[in-house]
Amino acid sequence: MAWALKLPLADEVIESGLVQDFDASLSGIGQELGAGAYSMSDVLALPIFKQEESSLPPDNENKILPFQYVLCAATSPAVKLHDETLTYLNQGQSYEIRMLDNRKLGELPEINGKLVKSIFRVVFHDRRLQYTEHQQLEGWRWNRPGDRILDIDIPMSVGIIDPRANPTQLNTVEFLWDPAKRTSVFIQVHCISTEFTMRKHGGEKGVPFRVQIDTFKENENGEYTEHLHSASCQIKVFKPKGADRKQKTDREKMEKRTPHEKEKYQPSYETTILTECSPWPEITYVNNSPSPGFNSSHSSFSLGEGNGSPNHQPEPPPPVTDVSLKLNNLLPTTTPQEAQQWLHRNRFSTFTRLFTNFSGADLLKLTRDDVIQICGPADGIRLFNALKGRMVRPRLTIYVCQESVQLREQQQQQQQPQKHEDGDANGTFFVYHAIYLEELTAVELTEKIAQLFSISPRQISQIYKQGPTGIHVLISDEMIQNFQEEACFILDTMKAETNDSYHIILK
Numbered sequence: 001m002a003w004a005l006k007l008p009l010a011d012e013v014i015e016s017g018l019v020q021d022f023d024a025s026l027s028g029i030g031q032e033l034g035a036g037a038y039s040m041s042d043v044l045a046l047p048i049f050k051q052e053e054s055s056l057p058p059d060n061e062n063k064i065l066p067f068q069y070v071l072c073a074a075t076s077p078a079v080k081l082h083d084e085t086l087t088y089l090n091q092g093q094s095y096e097i098r099m100l101d102n103r104k105l106g107e108l109p110e111i112n113g114k115l116v117k118s119i120f121r122v123v124f125h126d127r128r129l130q131y132t133e134h135q136q137l138e139g140w141r142w143n144r145p146g147d148r149i150l151d152i153d154i155p156m157s158v159g160i161i162d163p164r165a166n167p168t169q170l171n172t173v174e175f176l177w178d179p180a181k182r183t184s185v186f187i188q189v190h191c192i193s194t195e196f197t198m199r200k201h202g203g204e205k206g207v208p209f210r211v212q213i214d215t216f217k218e219n220e221n222g223e224y225t226e227h228l229h230s231a232s233c234q235i236k237v238f239k240p241k242g243a244d245r246k247q248k249t250d251r252e253k254m255e256k257r258t259p260h261e262k263e264k265y266q267p268s269y270e271t272t273i274l275t276e277c278s279p280w281p282e283i284t285y286v287n288n289s290p291s292p293g294f295n296s297s298h299s300s301f302s303l304g305e306g307n308g309s310p311n312h313q314p315e316p317p318p319p320v321t322d323v324s325l326k327l328n329n330l331l332p333t334t335t336p337q338e339a340q341q342w343l344h345r346n347r348f349s350t351f352t353r354l355f356t357n358f359s360g361a362d363l364l365k366l367t368r369d370d371v372i373q374i375c376g377p378a379d380g381i382r383l384f385n386a387l388k389g390r391m392v393r394p395r396l397t398i399y400v401c402q403e404s405v406q407l408r409e410q411q412q413q414q415q416q417p418q419k420h421e422d423g424d425a426n427g428t429f430f431v432y433h434a435i436y437l438e439e440l441t442a443v444e445l446t447e448k449i450a451q452l453f454s455i456s457p458r459q460i461s462q463i464y465k466q467g468p469t470g471i472h473v474l475i476s477d478e479m480i481q482n483f484q485e486e487a488c489f490i491l492d493t494m495k496a497e498t499n500d501s502y503h504i505i506l507k
Contacts, residue, residue: 076246079265084275088235090241156186157185192242334360368381397486
């Protein structure tokens with residue numbers, strides 16, 4: 001048992017020795033620093049910690065970014081201090097994003113006096129939804145045919161040039177702008193956060209989105225592919241006025257908290273500053289090839305300040321060489337190049353990129369639902385009707401035939417004025433011409449008859465309709481509006497007394 005009693009003594013000795021060694025090491029540190037006391041910051045400054053410190057990421061908080069984007073919408077007050085800001089938006093409402101140039105003097109001189117391209121996206125904030133983004137957007141497209149997730153309010157925007165939106169990318173818009181000039185773009189988000197929730201029983205929390213802006217400069221080939229800056233912010237989209245109610249609810253909740261609890265939350269700011277982030281990975285969309293624009297004519301234009309870029313003018317449509325295309329007929333034998341010409345001629349330039357490899361047979365095989373899904377309801381129905389060659393039915397169709405002098409003499413001699421729709425009692429054959437009327441006016445009828453006889457409308461003085469007992473009734477707009485559909489008339493001409501014009505009589 002004696003040996004066991006010595007153990008605590010041995011431990012005591014060892015422990016005291018360690019304490020002395022530790023004190024000695026500390027005193028050495030104090031002597032090296034030249035002071036009797038020391039601090040942890042002084043210890044971390046020693047060379048032994050330098051290698052570990054160098055592996056830490058650099059501090060970017062004080063880094064001045066070349067551009068800054070400010071969303072003019074208030075941030076939520078119910079966000080904790082170290083979390084990312086959250087901004088509530090109303091569906092379909094226009095919100096301003098100011099594009100600010102933050103470059104120092106001499107920074108990025110290669111873009112001085114030149115335009116840059118910015119691509120706006122509304123994407124999912126949650127990783128789970130990011131992996132299934134394509135399926136989510138396709139489902140939204142089916143539920144909301146013809147609608148877009150993201151749009152630019154062009155009349156309200158200032159300084160943006162050549163705004164474009166690809167019909168296949170519902171959540172993306174792009175435009176050019178001059179960093180040296182004032183630029184503000186107003187965006188509209190048309191989807192709401194609850195449209196992408198898994199369970200929809202009412203009262204569920206909506207998923208957050210991100211508004212991301214990627215800015216590119218022009219390379220040597222005139223393509224906007226060299227990345228300059230990217231920034232994003234977190235948003236939630238509510239039905240109209242829902243964002244205002246949610247902001248008010250968050251503010252009231254914060255007012256009920258104690259001062260100690262309020263210290264854990266961020267204050268609400270009047271605007272949202274987009275924070276720097278990595279560029280969106282789908283860089284393959286960034287190219288200089290013309291993409292569908294907001295204007296149907298597919299031409300570049302500027303809003304507010306700034307001028308169009310000569311390097312971004314869309315190419316004119318290729319000349320029409322095929323005879324069938326000149327006649328606006330799309331045949332199954334039409335080649336893809338000829339199909340592109342047909343699309344340009346029929347005002348479908350917006351969709352030429354979508355149908356780049358489509359031949360005439362491919363386009364003619366598309367069903368009505370296919371075309372509406374691809375192009376949206378308005379342009380889809382128009383394209384489907386053009387593909388099927390459907391013409392607009394005229395409001396009124398009449399048939400006219402010119403009475404010959406020989407026939408008139410025969411009828412006077414034989415006193416047989418009775419006529420039939422396709423001939424008279426003697427077997428004389430009448431050739432009728434169709435006249436299609438849209439405006440149903442006397443002026444329009446005069447022009448159509450003059451065109452039929454290859455004369456000037458000024459040579460027709462008046463048009464009469466033969467009434468009961470052979471009276472001549474002056475044709476008026478109201479009379480034409482009461483013509484029967486597909487009525488048949490024989491045209492008789494009578495020399496006017498005053499000038500070289502003629503009177504036309506409908507019998």
